[in-house]
Amino acid sequence: MTGTLLIGSRRYSSWSLRGWLAVRLAGLDVTDEVIALKGGGRTTEIHVRSPNRLVPYLVHDGAQVWESLAICEYCAEIAPALWPEDRIARAHARSISAQMAAGFRPIRQACPMDLERAPAPLSETGGELAKDIALLSETLKNALMRSGQATRYLFGEDPTIADCMYAPIAIRIHLYQLAVDDVVARWVREMLDHPLMREWAALADAEPAEWRLSYDSK
Numbered sequence: 001m002t003g004t005l006l007i008g009s010r011r012y013s014s015w016s017l018r019g020w021l022a023v024r025l026a027g028l029d030v031t032d033e034v035i036a037l038k039g040g041g042r043t044t045e046i047h048v049r050s051p052n053r054l055v056p057y058l059v060h061d062g063a064q065v066w067e068s069l070a071i072c073e074y075c076a077e078i079a080p081a082l083w084p085e086d087r088i089a090r091a092h093a094r095s096i097s098a099q100m101a102a103g104f105r106p107i108r109q110a111c112p113m114d115l116e117r118a119p120a121p122l123s124e125t126g127g128e129l130a131k132d133i134a135l136l137s138e139t140l141k142n143a144l145m146r147s148g149q150a151t152r153y154l155f156g157e158d159p160t161i162a163d164c165m166y167a168p169i170a171i172r173i174h175l176y177q178l179a180v181d182d183v184v185a186r187w188v189r190e191m192l193d194h195p196l197m198r199e200w201a202a203l204a205d206a207e208p209a210e211w212r213l214s215y216d217s218k
Helices: 015-028 068-078 087-102 104-111 127-144 161-176 182-193 195-205
Strands: 004-007 030-035 056-062 063-066
Touching: 004 015, 004 182, 015 068, 030 087, 030 182, 056 068, 056 195, 063 068, 068 087, 068 127, 068 161, 104 127, 104 161, 127 161, 127 182, 182 195
Parallel strands: 004 030
Antiparallel strands: 004 056, 056 063
16 A cells, blocks of 8 residues: 655755665555755644654554654564564664664764765764764674674664664764774665665755755754
8 A cells, every 4th residue: 555754855864764764675655755854943844744743754554653763663564574583683673773763962963964965074073972973883883793793784684673773873974984893884885885875865966956954954
């Protein structure tokens, strides 16, 4: 049954990317509806459409699902391989996915997702931001090295919900040249080269010029 996925501008909406990846990996028959973000909570078109006044928002087969992680869980009910098969690994994947949903605020504040930005290091990465980057690197490395050898994606050779949740972080690591472990850096390259990530980037690049935001409004 055809559904709709309401998302914000692909250039900037990291939460939309998370839900979109899960929907696409699950193979849901869903049409994207993109609303240009205005920044500063001023996108009233989303406010009147989404129950939590945010994106993404999925309508599919009678279900209405909002919040990125809830959309990911819904997709995994349809495509169970989006979580690791092993119970212990699945618990680990769920934990770091929730960790991403609720945490890493210093990174998200200092490194907004902006697919127009040329890769360049931050001028300042000390204090709480440095601690957050170190925690991020450790979190991702532990997932990648669960078996004793680095896997292609966070919990194996195929992307899972954990990869969906951390996909915008891969973009941030690349754009802001954050210092992470070599194992994590390899995962970043794998994520950015995934066909769906390349598709998202191409769609973002094709968005109208008038959708661009100034840094002051993001």
